């Protein structure tokens with residue numbers, strides 16, 4: 295049985311959904327990825343053959359199937375197969391605990407699940423610090439782990455909110471993503487200046503006008519800083 299069939303059987307037995315944006319690390323075991331890359335290489339060879347590309351004689355296409363398989367598993371879809379990045383939480387419950395807002399800007403590279411075209415942008419992640427804090431780089435690691443799958447931007451915004459909430463325990467949180475989509479730029483409408491914004495707001499970010507304004511003011515300040 296191919297490794298792909300084995301993994302599918304494990305997923306179906308455990309009743310785990312395996313859509314493009316889902317993480318399936320729960321059923322991955324040591325060494326699986328290498329074998330899956332071998333299976334995917336064979337499958338990509340079939341795709342190149344179907345596209346009538348002479349992958350045997352064209353020197354530029356000779357290793358392409360393997361390069362594609364490795365790129366999907368290790369890079370652009372790594373967030374499906376790798377477990378969540380470890381984010382050690384530090385207590386924030388002493389008398390001088392930090393009670394303010396924290397806004398982190400995270401660069402994102404993702405891929406749309408409809409066309410497998412690149413999505414590039416930034417996520418602004420804001421929380422009101424709760425009883426624990428995680429290292430600043432962890433926000434970006436978590437966001438990138440969510441992004442490196444086949445996603446829709448709306449879905450990605452929800453995923454990042456859910457995972458940041460799980461890692462920090464923050465009840466009040468906002469995620470704002472601004473991204474360009476290869477599927478609008480390279481095909482279809484071919485609009486190179488298209489930009490999509492999505493926002494997920496929870497707790498005070500949603501219900502309190504002052505908190506919401508502070509979040510978007512912080513985003514503006516960060517955007518001015520980066521220019």
Ligand SMILES: [Zn+2]
Nearest residue numbers: 406408409477
């Ligand atoms: Zn698309």
